[in-house]
Structure formats: C-alpha cells, structure tokens
Amino acid sequence: MNLKTFLPIAPLFALALTTPVRAEEPGLWQVYNDTFKSAKYVDLTHTITPDIPVWSGFGNSTFSPAKAGTDLDGYAAKGEVFTFEKHGFEATNYVLQTDQLGTQLDPPAHWAPEYPAIDELPATYTIRPLVVINIEDKVEKDFGYALQVSDITDFEAQYGTIPEGSVVFVRSGWSKDWPDPELAKRKPFPGVGLDALKFLHLERKILFHGHEPLDTDATPTLEGEYWLMHNGFAQAEGVANLDKVPPVGALVAIGFPKFGGGLGGYARYIAICPPDWQYGISVGEVAEAPLPKSDKPLAFDPARGMRVRQ
Template identity: 35%
Template sequence: MHALYQLLQDLKGYKWVNLTHEVNDQIPIYHTFNPLQEKQISKMEQDRVHSLEYTIGSSHGTHIDAPSHFAEGKRTLQDIPQNERVLPLYVIHLEDKVKDDPGYAVTVEDIKDFEETYGQIPEGSFVAFSSGWYKRFDDPDAFVNKDKEGVEHTPGWSIPALEFLSRTRRVTAIGHETLNTDSGVDAAEQGFLDAQYYWLAEDKYQVELLANLDQVPAVGSIIFVAVPHIKDSPGFPAEVFAVIPNN
C-alpha cells in the first residue's frame, strides 16, 4: 500500500471529533453582523434543482479569523496555506476556573502549569482554550452573558499569555469557544478587543466559537481547519475537527 493511503487508513482508525457549531439564523453573532439570510434560487418541484443563496457574515459560527481581520497589511484568508491549517493540537482545559469566574482570562501561569504537566508546547502548534462555554451556544443571551450595565462576562485570553505563546513558544494559531479573543470584562475596560488585535497583528490566525473541546485531550491530537478560498477575505465560517487518540 502507498504510504499516504496507509496514513489515511491509520487516521481513520482514530476517533474524530467535530469542533464546529451548526450555523442558522438563531445563533449568537457579533453585534455588527446580521443573522444568516437564506434565499431560494430554484426549487426541485419546478426546476428539478434545489439551490439556495446565503448571506452570511465572515465571523458567523465556528470561523477562522485571518490576520487582516484586525491588522492592516497582514495576511488574508487565501494567504494561509493548507499545511498551516493542519496542526498538532494542545488544549488547555480551564473549565473549572471559568465555572468559578465567567470572565476568566488565560494567564502565562496557566500555560506554564500546563507545560509542567504535559511538557513544553512546541513551535508550530495550535493551542486551544477549553472553557466549556460552547455549551451555552444554543442560548444567545447566556452565551453573551451581559450584566445590568451591558458588560459581557465571558472568558478569554490575556495579552501576556498571547505574547508568551507567540514570541516565546512561537505557536502558529489559537482557538477558543467564545465570540472574541478578549474576556468580556477586559474588552469593556479597554474599549476595544486589544488581545484580539495583538494576536492578529502578529500575523497569526485564530479560530473562534469552537465546540466540543472538552472531548479533546490536552495533548496527542491533530486539528484540521477547512475553509473556502475567497479572495482577500478577512475570515470565514470553517469546518473544524480533531483526530484524537482512541483512549
């Protein structure tokens, strides 16, 4: 058997985990976007063809943010090659901390604690923050989690943690389960998504609104990020999945 065929056969023997939410017109979306719109183009009964036209935001559902989403002059979606979207996956599980503090932001200390247990995160990896927040996805109000003052209490990354991953560990990409990179409290205090800007300005991509990270072990998995090839796009909904160990 050819080596790549054997590799594929081997991969299919592992467990595959869907990390992608379904997109519909009821899902939580960033406030600058409109909900998904669907238009019937042709009908099977009269045209013998079923065709639909969708109007969808570049950040709807599980999606990839290219660096150009926030950073002018940085890479667009088509500039990110396929082999940069298939990566070793490291998952930092902080569900308990987020349960105690919905506005928790990942720290450098969290990353170092992770490495003390699992070893140093290697260059070229994808690092995901598992918060358990994806379980709120079907309830947009609970997902955004605003207080009476309109501040969102949602988890995210701290800038020092992102700087450590980018400059010290030189990872390729990050991912999380929320709408934004920043915690909601940090974003409100800053008046902007400073952590998101920092990461994308490093010319690195991220995946937002990931699902089912709690089913993925801390180490030993591979992540696949499949996206369409749209000219000059700052991002787009993606199909994301992981191949994980059977045990």
C-alpha cells in the same frame, strides 16, 4: 531440515511462492491506513443557522430558497423559486451579514490590512498537533476569567512542553449554551490574556490559538486580538466540543473557504484523536458512500428561516 520435517509445511511454502507480495503502499497511503483510518474524529464546529450568536453590530443572517436570477427560456422565469417538483433540484440563497460568523478562522487582515487575508493563508495550515488547555474550573468561579501564563506552565508541568507549530485551543465551557443568541451579549466572558498570547506565540511559537467565545478577550480595546492581528497571527473563534478532545496527543484538521480578500473565515475544525479515545467516530463506523437516505426529507421552514427535516 529433512524431508519428514519439510512435508507438513510444503503446502504453505508453495503458497508463499505463488502469492504475490503486496507492494509497499505509495506515499502517505500507508500512514492513512496505519493511523488515520482507525483514528477517532470529533467535530469542533458549530452549525451555521440564521439565529446563532453573533455580534449585534453585524446583525443576523438570512437563508431563503434560491430563485432564478434571469429568465431561463421556459425552464424557469426570472425570480421563480427552484423546486424539486419542477426543476429537479433546489438551492439556498444565503445573505450572510459578516464573515465573522459561527466557528471561524480569523486571518490577521481582519484588523491589519498589511497582513494576509483568508485566501492568502498557506496550505500548511491544513493539519497540526492539537493542544487543549482546560480553564473551566476557573471560569465557573469567575465567568470573565482569562487564560494566564501560569495556566500554560501548569499545563506543561503535567503534559509536557507545547510543541512548536501546534494549535492551542482554550476550553472554557462558554459554548455549552450555544446556540442561544444571548451568548453574544454576555460580558464579561472567558478570554485569553495578552501575556498568555505573547507567551504562546513568542516563546512556544505556536501556529495559532483558539477559544470558544466570539472574541479573544473582554478588555475595552480587545487588546489581545489587536496584538495578534498587528503581529501577523491568525486565531480561531467559536470553537465547540473541546470537552470531547484529549489535552494532548490529537491533531486538528483545518478547513475554510477561500474568499478573495476575505477578512474572516467560516471554518471547520475536526479533531483527529487516538483510536482508543472515548469520543468521536472512526472510518467505517457510519455510512459514508453512499450516504444514508432519510425518511424525513429537507424542506424550507419559514418559521426557522432554513431547511429542516420534517
């Protein structure tokens, strides 16, 4: 390179010499910035309210404003409701009749006490490849249709073999009428057949499967659920919004409270989809920190039995 060739780019060269090179981002931060930050996030979880569908054997749960459990030396008398006006905060008292409520993660101890409870599930459950098998067309013709092995092999012929260690959710359309409490009484309902469960777990070695209804199958003995639990497998129930998730290519983030000895888990499932997916939101698309202020504050509505924006 002669001097005439060099002079036009000399300022850029000097800038390159004086600008520090950005250090490689530590650990998994690069993965977050390259992949997860631009991904689309879809919530697969129903909101828990006092009137959502639940098995009648458990009964409905109740929400109420929290009260002082003891006398607090003039700050609040025992039994007094905490209010923003007097105490600066409010809280809620939840009487939850069961840990089998709403969108769930069932540990095997739900049926088989020799297997892990919800607090004994490993931390590796946190994030997995997500597969969504759609049987809505068959459910429209037969509301009691259960996923068959043939549905799985047909799916694989189109999308490829289901990955080992993945989570498989079965899309049936059952949850479209949520939160109508009558949903819990409809029988038969879309299920997952025992042979299909065995194929997914024993042949494809998935982590767990999930479905929209509140039970695995409509057989008299719940044979599928019995087999799962007595063989050490967990399952998801009451999953929502599966029509907004691609059949393959997404991940699922799995969150659940860690109740000691818990036999069920109120779960939060979030599908993490490719950035060009048509549904969901990406980081930065909505206000996150600070969160947005509403012109309709929350207030307890006795008719609804919960706090709503009024």
